[in-house]
Amino acid sequence: MPSEFDKPYDPKSVEPEMYKKWEESGFFNPDNSPGKRTKPFTIIMPPPNANGSLHIGHAVFVTLQDIMIRFERMRGKKTLWLPGADHAGFETQVVFDKKLEKEGRNRFKIPREKLYREMLNFTAENKTVMENQLRKLGASCDWSREKFTLDKDIIEIVYNTFKKLYNDGLAYRDSKIVNWCTKHQTTLSDVEIKYVERKDPLYYIKYGPVTLATVRLETKFGDTAVAVNPKDKRYKDLVGKEIEIQTLLGPAKIKVIADEMVDPKFGTGAVKVTPAHDPNDFEVWRRHKNEIPGPRPVIDQYGRIDLSGFSNRPAAQKYHGLKILEARKIMEEDMQKEGLMVKIDPDYMHTVATCYKCGTILEPRILPQWFIAMTAKPKGGGKSLRDLAIEAVKKGEIKFMPQRMEKIFMHWMKNLRDWNISRQIVWGIQIPAWYRSEETYVGKDKPAGENWTQDTDVFDTWFSSGQWPFATLMATGKNDFKTFYPTNVLETGWDILFFWVARMIMLGKYSTGKIPFKTVYLHGLVRDKDRQKMSKSKGNVIDPLGMAEQYGTDGLRMALVIGNLPGNDVIISEEKIRGYRNFANKVWNASRFVLMHVAKAPIKNKIKYSKQKKQMLEKLKECNKKVTKHLEEYKFHHAADTLYHFFWHYYADKVIEHLKKDLDSEDGTVEKETAKALLLKFHTTLIKLLHPFMPHITEKIWEHIPKEGEKKLLMIEEWPKL
RNA sequence: GCGCGAUUAGCUCAGUGGUAGAGCGCGUCGUUGACAUCGACGAGGCCAGAAGUUCGAUCCUUCUAUCGCGCACCA
Numbered sequence: 001m002p003s004e005f006d007k008p009y010d011p012k013s014v015e016p017e018m019y020k021k022w023e024e025s026g027f028f029n030p031d032n033s034p035g036k037r038t039k040p041f042t043i044i045m046p047p048p049n050a051n052g053s054l055h056i057g058h059a060v061f062v063t064l065q066d067i068m069i070r071f072e073r074m075r076g077k078k079t080l081w082l083p084g085a086d087h088a089g090f091e092t093q094v095v096f097d098k099k100l101e102k103e104g105r106n107r108f109k110i111p112r113e114k115l116y117r118e119m120l121n122f123t124a125e126n127k128t129v130m131e132n133q134l135r136k137l138g139a140s141c142d143w144s145r146e147k148f149t150l151d152k153d154i155i156e157i158v159y160n161t162f163k164k165l166y167n168d169g170l171a172y173r174d175s176k177i178v179n180w181c182t183k184h185q186t187t188l189s190d191v192e193i194k195y196v197e198r199k200d201p202l203y204y205i206k207y208g209p210v211t212l213a214t215v216r217l218e219t220k221f222g223d224t225a226v227a228v229n230p231k232d233k234r235y236k237d238l239v240g241k242e243i244e245i246q247t248l249l250g251p252a253k254i255k256v257i258a259d260e261m262v263d264p265k266f267g268t269g270a271v272k273v274t275p276a277h278d279p280n281d282f283e284v285w286r287r288h289k290n291e292i293p294g295p296r297p298v299i300d301q302y303g304r305i306d307l308s309g310f311s312n313r314p315a316a317q318k319y320h321g322l323k324i325l326e327a328r329k330i331m332e333e334d335m336q337k338e339g340l341m342v343k344i345d346p347d348y349m350h351t352v353a354t355c356y357k358c359g360t361i362l363e364p365r366i367l368p369q370w371f372i373a374m375t376a377k378p379k380g381g382g383k384s385l386r387d388l389a390i391e392a393v394k395k396g397e398i399k400f401m402p403q404r405m406e407k408i409f410m411h412w413m414k415n416l417r418d419w420n421i422s423r424q425i426v427w428g429i430q431i432p433a434w435y436r437s438e439e440t441y442v443g444k445d446k447p448a449g450e451n452w453t454q455d456t457d458v459f460d461t462w463f464s465s466g467q468w469p470f471a472t473l474m475a476t477g478k479n480d481f482k483t484f485y486p487t488n489v490l491e492t493g494w495d496i497l498f499f500w501v502a503r504m505i506m507l508g509k510y511s512t513g514k515i516p517f518k519t520v521y522l523h524g525l526v527r528d529k530d531r532q533k534m535s536k537s538k539g540n541v542i543d544p545l546g547m548a549e550q551y552g553t554d555g556l557r558m559a560l561v562i563g564n565l566p567g568n569d570v571i572i573s574e575e576k577i578r579g580y581r582n583f584a585n586k587v588w589n590a591s592r593f594v595l596m597h598v599a600k601a602p603i604k605n606k607i608k609y610s611k612q613k614k615q616m617l618e619k620l621k622e623c624n625k626k627v628t629k630h631l632e633e634y635k636f637h638h639a640a641d642t643l644y645h646f647f648w649h650y651y652a653d654k655v656i657e658h659l660k661k662d663l664d665s666e667d668g669t670v671e672k673e674t675a676k677a678l679l680l681k682f683h684t685t686l687i688k689l690l691h692p693f694m695p696h697i698t699e700k701i702w703e704h705i706p707k708e709g710e711k712k713l714l715m716i717e718e719w720p721k722l
Numbered sequence: 723g724c725g726c727g728a729u730u731a732g733c734u735c736a737g738u739g740g741u742a743g744a745g746c747g748c749g750u751c752g753u754u755g756a757c758a759u760c761g762a763c764g765a766g767g768c769c770a771g772a773a774g775u776u777c778g779a780u781c782c783u784u785c786u787a788u789c790g791c792g793c794a795c796c797a
Contacts, residue, residue, distance in 0.1 A: 007756080007757070008757080008759060009759085195793095195794095213797055214797055215796095215797075216797085227797090261797095262797080263795095263796085263797085266796075266797065268797095270797085271797040272797070273797095278797085280795090280796090280797085281797085348796095349796095350795095350796055350797095351795085351796070404726065405726090407725075407726065408725080408726060408727095408791095408792065408793090411724080411725055411726080411792080411793065412792080412793065414793095415793060415794065497792095498792095498793095562745085563736085563745085565735090565736090568727095568728095568735090571734055573734090573746095575746065575747095576734085576745085576746075578759080579745070579746070579759090581759065582759040582760090583759090585757070585759045585760095586756095586757065586759080586760085588756090588757080589756045589757035589759095590756060591756080592756045592757080593756030593757080594756080595756090596755095596756070597756095637736085638736085641736080641744080641745090644744095644745090652756090652757085653761085656756080657761095
């Protein structure tokens with residue numbers, strides 16, 4: 001037995017060596033893979049955010065995707081696993097803001113160019129770290145094709161898509177009410193909102209003859225109408241008339257309008273209309289444009305009361321510049337003093353929209369932004385983005401794992417609203433739109449003529465990553481798009497189904513006419529043993545690289561895949577990883593035993609399988625079949641679990657134990673040679689089957705297993721035939 | 723309000739139209755060679771509740787309860 005086969009198994013001495021061999025072989029690249037490989041199998045790696053280290057969730061996707069890729073590579077497919085990194089616009093901006101804060105700096109005081117350069121360096125550093133971490137986890141991806149979302153060629157493709165959308169009337173700029181985070185000083189799309197339940201006072205206030213209910217007392221200065229339901233008899237005589245009201249700034253007149261939006265059963269059946277600061281009121285105004293004044297903003301970008309439009313009202317001074325909650329409190333007191341407050345319900349429960357990153361209550365504001373139309377048809381004819389996606393799924397061109405995600409997907413697609421893709425941050429792809437007085441030009445370069453200025457906003461990061469499958473394959477050239485698109489599987493977490501998957505389907509189909517992938521496999525989120533989401537603040541994170549270092553990558557991979565069903569959250573604990581480290585050791589020791597007894601290939605004509613041994617081989621075949629079937633059906637947890645049990649509790653416990661006495665016979669006897677042959681057959685098959693799951697240890701063992709013919713890396717060996 | 727799940731051994735979860743399985747944990751026993759990161763044996767479950775379909779339901783249908791999640795609305 002080779003001296004390197006010491007016990008126990010030491011991953012640290014094996015893993016780096018194995019990865020080096022694979023990488024140097026060039027076989028990660030489908031162009032170099034041996035044999036006649038014509039059938040492609042492609043996975044585009046979800047590009048990790050280049051703003052930190054890999055976490056356990058990344059380790060899950062690496063494991064699952066690497067299993068698929070290694071399996072299909074061994075089955076002789078032309079496998080491409082294309083790695084990448086995401087600049088992750090807003091997310092990285094938030095991370096970088098915190099870093100700046102620690103240094104006593106502030107992004108709003110740094111010139112655009114300088115900030116961008118600093119962030120580019122920051123992400124470049126993280127990217128290098130991440131690449132090495134992916135290697136450490138055994139990812140057999142094609143590094144020669146790696147892409148970054150800010151690569152020149154990718155940006156070019158994103159620009160082209162935007163221009164096409166613009167020409168089709170599907171990308172448009174409009175002043176609409178959008179979600180504004182007063183902390184981050186940018187708008188967010190509708191999927192970046194987190195709704196939280198809150199208890200707030202509900203104020204019943206007097207507007208002349210009408211009493212109405214509101215939470216947002218401070219927006220009162222921006223009221224432009226009072227609305228009631230058209231069927232509400234109580235207010236029938238007031239509709240269409242102006243009523244005299246008393247405000248904190250003095251007397252005023254306001255019109256009563258009728259709109260279906262008003263629920264006569266809520267409150268008093270009358271609402272104040274504040275189009276500048278409420279999405280519904282904004283819509284009411286759009287419907288009643290000719291009857292009532294337009295939006296009157298009274299809250300600024302920092303969430304402070306801004307009454308600069310009320311200079312003719314001296315009382316405005318008192319409230320101008322106050323924060324929202326301060327103003328609300330003071331106004332409450334003042335209105336009570338002036339007898340304008342009818343009553344206060346202090347325990348009103350409602351939900352408010354908050355920033356998903358910082359929890360700040362989002363302030364609806366009217367801003368000119370770029371939107372992608374979800375439900376409108378392109379000018380030149382054809383289907384809306386939404387219909388393109390719905391159709392692809394309905395027709396079964398795209399399948400979901402688990403299947404129930406399809407329903408969730410469809411439900412979401414039905415409720416789609418236009419997508420705001422403008423972000424008021426520096427970090428990202430600047431929107432290629434140019435303005436001059438009333439003119440707008442969309443294109444990469446500044447148009448001819450004087451006084452053009454470019455939009456200072458950048459794209460929502462998901463706008464560019466929504467094009468990732470085709471953008472990467474177009475950017476790597478070499479006919480890759482033609483060969484590898486549509487890709488086979490998109491494997492990612494269910495938490496970004498709407499953020500990312502839906503957008504890729506829409507933009508992929510729109511831009512290329514083809515779906516971006518055939519199967520969407522959604523893995524669960526990793527939780528700790530108390531079912532808690534892992535987060536740095538809770539201190540319950542399991543660092544995958546630390547675990548790999550301590551227990552070996554292969555054991556970690558087994559722990560990540562077993563019990564991991566699509567769409568179900570997976571519970572990972574250190575004990576579980578330790579359990580599969582033990583399995584790696586078991587595989588190692590069984591291999592020591594085999595190598596000890598089967599140093600040379602058995603003598604062929606001395607092999608005679610008894611009925612019992614034939615049954616054993618039959619069992620092996622069954623296992624082989626089962627594992628293959630599970631892998632084909634994306635049931636990785638079953639495949640891994642099947643192998644674990646078969647190897648340990650059948651092969652090691654039963655077969656090896658049974659063969660021990662035969663192996664004690666003299667060399668050259670039928671007993672011994674038959675036992676050797678059986679052992680070799682089992683071991684060879686199982687090591688191959690285990691390879692996608694535990695690539696390092698199996699590759700190392702493979703080096704020492706006696707075999708006939710050409711010696712190849714296990715990575716490119718043939719998958720055992722059924 | 724609309725929608726999607728879950729409920730099986732102490733814990734984490736598989737599973738099947740013919741009255742149940744694994745891992746971990748627990749208990750007892752066992753080390754001169756593949757492996758104590760091990761092996762042998764064992765305890766432990768009216769498969770959430772009710773009704774229906776069926777010769778037969780943990781599995782299919784309906785309802786109920788509890789828990790979780792998503793979307794929308796909220797003056």
